[in-house]
Amino acid sequence: MPTSAQEKLDTYSAELKEQGIPAQTLLAEGDIGVVLPRWIEKNHIDLVAVGTTGRSGVRKLALGSIAEEIVRDAECPVLTVGQAVASTAGTRVALRGILYATDFSVDSLRAGAYAISLAEHHRARLILLHVSMENDVKLSRAALVDRLHRAIPSSSNVSTEALIAEGKPATKILEIATEHSVELIVIGVRGAGGLSRAASHFGSTAHDIIIGAPCPVLTARATQQRQA
Secondary structure (H helix, E strand, O other): OOOOHHHHHHHHHHHHHHOOOOOOOOOOOOOHHHHHHHHHHHOOOOOEEEEOOOEEOOOOEEOOHHHHHHHHHOOOOEEEEOOOOOOOOOOOOOOOEEEEEOOOOHHHHHHHHHHHHHHHHHOOEEEEEEEEOOOOOOOOHHHHHHHHHHOOOOOOOOOEEEEEEEOOHHHHHHHHHHHOOOOEEEEEOOOOOOOOOOOOOOOHHHHHHHHHOOOOEEEEOOOOOOOO
16 A cells, blocks of 8 residues: 555556546645645646535534635635545546536636536536525516526527525525536635635635535636636
């Protein structure tokens, strides 16, 4: 059995290569907040994937300090896989359904570009969701549905379904993700500190979604400049 970090990386890399997936291993020591940005820039990384150790509790919600730092600061989208996600070790996951939740902010619209791109590539059904909270400016349901549809370019051939819900965003997003058995949730986050600002619509919301999601969660920010 491999014991060192490098041995474990090499073993996993070999397994991927056997499946025809090109893989390169990187190993360094230091603060992840310093090392990761350098790796992302040097290796032209377009996506970071990370597992979380988050557990919900009466007094504490935690992603794990490393996962939280990566989601908050990475200069590219981040795919998080939480403990609530069923194990698919050794298999390729097909994306048949994607849930894109938006509050129509710049960051969430940026995330939408990735949701559309992935839905097109995988020919997946794309569910568009907006959750209204009690203090939101009230628009008619028809106006909100129209706004959701306008987030999709007319040139796109993605199959979409627009949903409007009311309540706590994280709760509703997780409920609908489970109800529709989606394989991916896509949301926007508001940059550094976004996971801890309780007032942020997709601040504490993103935190709760990542912890409780039954599937991987893709987060993106408007400040990330790479193209979908």
